[in-house]
Amino acid sequence: GLVNTREMFAKAIKGGYAIPAFNFNNMEQLQAIIKAASEEKSPVILQVSKGARNYANATLLRYMAQGAVAYAKELGWEHPQIVLHLDHGDSFELCKSCIDSGFSSVMIDGSHLPYEENVALTKKVVDYAHQFDVTVEGELGVLAGVEDEVSSDHHTYTDPEEVIDFATRTGCDSLAISIGTSHGAYKFTPEQCTRNAEGRLVPPPLAFEVLDAVMEKLPGFPIVLHGSSSVPQEYVDIINKYGGKLPDAIGIPEEELRKAAKSAVCKINIDSDSRLAMTAAVREVFATKPGEFDPRKYLGPARDEMEKLYKHKIVNVLGSNGKA
Ligand code: G3H
Ligand code: 13P
Ligand code: NA
Numbered sequence: 001g002l003v004n005t006r007e008m009f010a011k012a013i014k015g016g017y018a019i020p021a022f023n024f025n026n027m028e029q030l031q032a033i034i035k036a037a038s039e040e041k042s043p044v045i046l047q048v049s050k051g052a053r054n055y056a057n058a059t060l061l062r063y064m065a066q067g068a069v070a071y072a073k074e075l076g077w078e079h080p081q082i083v084l085h086l087d088h089g090d091s092f093e094l095c096k097s098c099i100d101s102g103f104s105s106v107m108i109d110g111s112h113l114p115y116e117e118n119v120a121l122t123k124k125v126v127d128y129a130h131q132f133d134v135t136v137e138g139e140l141g142v143l144a145g146v147e148d149e150v151s152s153d154h155h156t157y158t159d160p161e162e163v164i165d166f167a168t169r170t171g172c173d174s175l176a177i178s179i180g181t182s183h184g185a186y187k188f189t190p191e192q193c194t195r196n197a198e199g200r201l202v203p204p205p206l207a208f209e210v211l212d213a214v215m216e217k218l219p220g221f222p223i224v225l226h227g228s229s230s231v232p233q234e235y236v237d238i239i240n241k242y243g244g245k246l247p248d249a250i251g252i253p254e255e256e257l258r259k260a261a262k263s264a265v266c267k268i269n270i271d272s273d274s275r276l277a278m279t280a281a282v283r284e285v286f287a288t289k290p291g292e293f294d295p296r297k298y299l300g301p302a303r304d305e306m307e308k309l310y311k312h313k314i315v316n317v318l319g320s321n322g323k324a
């Protein structure tokens, strides 16, 4: 069945790699994730947001995730290491509902709350979750951009002085931190960037000094990075070539994620890149084969492109291939 993150994270920290946490909303994304993870023998976290759960329907989703384990075995993955994780849980009730319906891991995101409220809410979720051996991710620090309904126009980096107290008092199993990543395809404005020789925008570096300070306070504790899409320019170019409009979409350079994966960062969240892969493939079919109207003829290529993307992340960025 599904597994929680405990053993997976401990191994990843020791081994100097990170587990991919890929969001999914539909069958094609799920198929692509499972195929990539199975073929690369990579532990994987299937991540579902509140919006995704509402979109896909909680009951269907539960069986889709169970089906994913069976599908992985069918693909020849003997012992699939698959987590079903709630992304950005915003209340105790939502976390409880997910735990009660078979999730093996949840995030309670109290990062926008006053510190003591974040501690109390996270602890309440942990106390419930641990009764069922479900692992819990908490968050300290605020990412710029939109997180569910909450939006912030600037980063509040995680305060390393708070992390010991937070981890100890809440009992959380992992901690998401803010070091300059953000959600979506517009992580930096062009004004914040410099240009390289090819004229591409290069973003300012992540605050690795904050990550280092956190790791010094909590040696060996599992750290999570949200907002880690790299916004591949090939996809942005295809989308814009075939009628899309995504000016100045900028992500996190993969080199920085490679560096993070070697540290105590053991979960890296990627959603936007998969959305871009899917959109690029669909737009290309629509533009080049205007006679097609069978969804399999455009969702099929989209699925293939996502699988390619997931494999690339697993093998070339996170280094989780061959670890399960
Ligand atoms: O953190 C945000 C994830 O990319 C999920 O996004 O809430 O639109 O499903 P969503
Ligand atoms: P991206 O928008 O960078 O893919 O981040 C996804 C994420 O953090 C989901 O929680
Ligand atoms: Na790591």
Ligand code: ZN
Binding pocket: 088, 183, 226, 227, 269
């Ligand atoms: Zn996130």
